[in-house]
Amino acid sequence: MNLQPIEMLEKNFFRRDALTVAPDLLGKVLVREKNGEEIRFVIMEVEAYDGEEDSACHASRGRTPRTEAMYGPAGFWYVYLVYGMHYMLNITTGEEGYPSAVLIRGAREVTGPGRLTRALSVDASFNAKEASKDTGLWIEEGTISPSLGEVEKTPRIGVDYAGEWASKPYRFVWKDNLKC
């Protein structure tokens, strides 16, 4: 038997196109450490937000205080509040200077981006912090990943305002065939 420490995903994993990173995150494990306890969720649903051209991406309005993190290096959290109630958790991707990120929308046993951040006790204080053990929130290698046939591609949720970009298949879901 070959027991190796579980590998934390580092900058190089995230320093690729958001559209490449997004499906690759399915099956990876989101880890939150709080008060000495670690909770883990297998990532099941994500969306890519890719650059200023993407009307659904917050960076479509250019660089603002809110979108700073997306313009920074890959592997950092981008967290913001929507509808005055729910925090959305994103991980930044791509080269520094190019704004892009992947929204983590759901995990095994937790469906919905707002419910996920609540389950993890994640709020805006994580914004622009690195995904690492130091910050108490990171992503690890998983034990299984979906096969190609198990990944469903659909338009993103809640971005109907984004014109032609609203219909692009930037959402990736691991169809949970094995669930029982």
Next chain:
DNA sequence: ACGATGATGAAC
């Protein structure tokens, strides 16, 4: 199908 609820960015 609707209201809660508050930060953000843009207009004035």
Next chain:
DNA sequence: TTCATCATCGTA
């Protein structure tokens, strides 16, 4: 300083 908007969710 005001205002519309919003990557949602729970209850009806």
